[in-house]
Amino acid sequence: MIAENQNSKVLVFDSGVGGLTVFHALLEQIPGLEVIFVSDNAGFPYGTRTEYSLIGRVHRVLEQLIIKFSPDLVVVACNSASTVALPSLREKYDIPFVGVVPAIKPAAELSESGHIAMLATPATVSRDYTRQLIADFAPDKEVMLLGSTELVELAEDKVRGISPDSDRLKAILEPLLQNPKADQLDTVVLACTHFPLLMDELKAEMPHIKHWVESGAAIARRVSTLLPQQGQAKQGQELTGKSLHQAWLTGDDANINALKAYLVNLNCDHLQIISIDCHD
Ligand code: DGL
Numbered sequence: 001m002i003a004e005n006q007n008s009k010v011l012v013f014d015s016g017v018g019g020l021t022v023f024h025a026l027l028e029q030i031p032g033l034e035v036i037f038v039s040d041n042a043g044f045p046y047g048t049r050t051e052y053s054l055i056g057r058v059h060r061v062l063e064q065l066i067i068k069f070s071p072d073l074v075v076v077a078c079n080s081a082s083t084v085a086l087p088s089l090r091e092k093y094d095i096p097f098v099g100v101v102p103a104i105k106p107a108a109e110l111s112e113s114g115h116i117a118m119l120a121t122p123a124t125v126s127r128d129y130t131r132q133l134i135a136d137f138a139p140d141k142e143v144m145l146l147g148s149t150e151l152v153e154l155a156e157d158k159v160r161g162i163s164p165d166s167d168r169l170k171a172i173l174e175p176l177l178q179n180p181k182a183d184q185l186d187t188v189v190l191a192c193t194h195f196p197l198l199m200d201e202l203k204a205e206m207p208h209i210k211h212w213v214e215s216g217a218a219i220a221r222r223v224s225t226l227l228p229q230q231g232q233a234k235q236g237q238e239l240t241g242k243s244l245h246q247a248w249l250t251g252d253d254a255n256i257n258a259l260k261a262y263l264v265n266l267n268c269d270h271l272q273i274i275s276i277d278c279h280d
Pocket of ligand 1: 014015016018019044045046047048077078079080081121124149152191192193194
């Protein structure tokens with residue numbers, strides 16, 4: 001356990017920029033925290049991988065990241081990975097792991113019409129874990145599932161300055177919106193950490209939705225209960241004006257400068273490619 005009032009170091013891990021939605025919530029809710037964000041862009045996308053491939057990948061990459069950064073806590077900021085890899089990660093390491101799983105329970109509590117949509121990756125949509133969440137927390141609700149890797153790609157592009165094409169977005173959402181009961185939907189669960197990055201565009205396509213449910217704030221609350229109270233910003237940060245936070249990529253990025261500019265807005269002025277052995 002870390003002493004009271006010291007800055008804790010949290011590793012936020014995702015296949016891509018989706019983890020930045022969790023990174024942002026942590027910075028907003030827990031001042032003084034030091035956050036290391038790692039995007040496993042060399043292993044992207046996670047949402048088309050089998051359980052076996054994804055569990056192996058996450059273990060291999062995190063093993064090296066935990067040695068390099070010695071975090072006090074790890075957030076697996078990825079639904080696709082959390083729904084399959086958390087039990088084995090918790091078994092292997094002593095540090096706490098916080099995962100992101102589809103927010104079916106809060107959505108079921110919010111929905112008045114009893115019709116909920118869940119947007120996620122194809123992997124998350126097909127997981128037993130997701131099916132069980134629906135059976136446990138929304139047995140009396142109609143839950144429409146849409147799994148899309150293209151939606152993940154639109155979010156990746158958006159943080160690199162490429163505006164999502166609305167025709168493409170319409171085509172992605174079409175199977176959902178063509179459902180005969182689509183007009184009864186009042187709640188949408190964003191069960192992929194990339195999707196809150198597209199919130200404005202999604203709202204424009206589905207203006208009748210009352211409740212958009214995402215996990216960032218709840219994850220930050222969970223993290224704060226597992227860490228001691230945070231101290232003030234570190235002295236070095238006050239003196240140099242440099243941010244405490246760092247972002248790393250596991251592979252090259254053709255648009256790295258656009259990504260850097262996006263990160264600066266999140267108070268993160270350090271972005272580097274990490275050298276780890278991460279072959280599948
Ligand atoms: N952000 C991830 C999630 O929450 C996955 C995106 C991907 O790599 O497919 O599921």
